[in-house]
Amino acid sequence: MASPELVKFQHVSKVFKTNKKKSHEVLKDVNLTIQKGKIFGIIGYSGAGKSTLIRCINGIEKATQGKVFFEDKEVNKLSKKALRQIRGQIGMIFQQFNLMPARTIAENVALPIKYSSLGKEKIREKVMEMLELVGLPEKADTYPSSLSGGQKQRVAIARALINNPKILLCDEATSALDPQTTQSILKLLKKLNERLGITLVLVTHEMQVVEDICDEIAVLNKGKIVEQGDVYSIFVNPQDQLTKRFINTTSKLNVSSSLLKTINLVRNQQLIKITYISDEAVVPLISIISIKFKIKANIIVGDIKMLRGKPLGGLVIVLDGEAEQIADTLKYLRGQKNVQVEVYQDGRFL
């Protein structure tokens, strides 16, 4: 049986020489494995080395040290010819779409198989099949300049898929698109992943993209992978500061200090934050504590969403009751396996 591993990085480093004396280490000892059929997200700020990392997979960039494997082939060691052949199995799309302006949509999509042994009719047939897949068959004979950004990216996807690749590399594929178009492109990518079983690698600086479709994620900071794992566990329990910062961009739970100042806590009131940390059955916590401990629970902020069918997020609430009641409530909440409780003290949640 074939190994489920499609791409593997082993201690990969990449150094760019800016001139004779100076050099810049873009990737530092990167180790990662991308499984077949998964949607793998690589997130980081610009300049973190994401684009270089993804380009090591199809050999556009060569690792200075370490090994990059595509299936059982070591990409760095392939001849130029073998590398071109392997690129047929690795599709790629870009932030700026990179459609050829002087070619029609159909010619753009056909470009990867233009020099193959396929006849013109067969090529046209495949092109139309791809354009159907991305929902743009009627645009076949128009030029890219007449398309919107989202349509251009669809054409780029069709072009990337015409060789039936095993993997599709997406380099900031949605970063130049508006939120609505981003959603439709992500939906299309998800559909391709489900229907064709194609592995996706998404490089992005938008946590929303990761949250929306990725199965696994690696966080890249200054060329180093600071954290990686499955999306849910990273989201509920981020370890690295950068990961936390990225996750905060998609969460509304971060109560700003200015909002907290407006809440005048009086005696016998306690501000707490409850966050879901596992996918065990969700119980109606607020109802339970108000019945069980006869305490008032006032929700200040709530942000709970489902991530891959599991609860994510939490609540910021004010508990109102006698000190003993509050203590009992906190004890009860802390005993719950699927939530994490933080108590507001001295201006922050502890």
Added chain:
Amino acid sequence: MDAFFSKLFPNVASNLDVFNAAIIQTLQMVVISGIISFLLSLTFGILIVVTKGGGILANKIVWNVLDKIINLFRSIPFIILIAALIPVTRIISGTAIGVKGTIFPLIIGITPFFTRQIESALNETDDGLIETGEVIGLTPWQLVWSVYLHESISSISRVTTITLVSLIGLTAIVGVVGGGGLGDFAIQYGYQQNQFDATIACIIVLLILVSIVQIIGTFISKKATH
């Protein structure tokens, strides 16, 4: 009509055969040296773009040699170049005078400039498109043909227009040293014999020639832009 022409251009009318021959000679010079230098410049332009540092076939030696040769020839004023080339021209064309003798110096005179023009046209190709070509597995020469050249048709036709206009100018200069053509006619009749109408007639024909080149160039350039 003939009477009108004779009145306006008396000295051209009396030497009409020579004038017509001069037009033909100019056209021959432009067309022959234009086609040959276009092919050469396209070749050198492509070579210099693909061999530059970071290019798809980066090669320091080839790039440096080409770059230096182009700079060398571009720095020699054309009229001096013609004189300097005479021995070589004799070997290659068998003669250094007449249309036959002008083709070689014209090619040497215009190709370096033309190459730079083609180079800048090809360099306008978006790096992202080149990278895309590599990503989809095109060989370097498929990349040159299907991306660099195909995407630069409009720019190439624009710079070719500019170059052809310059080339028409050079054909007039080469006429002075025994090349024939309209330059020769204007100098012999207009300048040396002080027949001003001959000069004006040459200007009008050259103006028409330049306009035709410009119109065709603009048309192709527009047609290739989508």
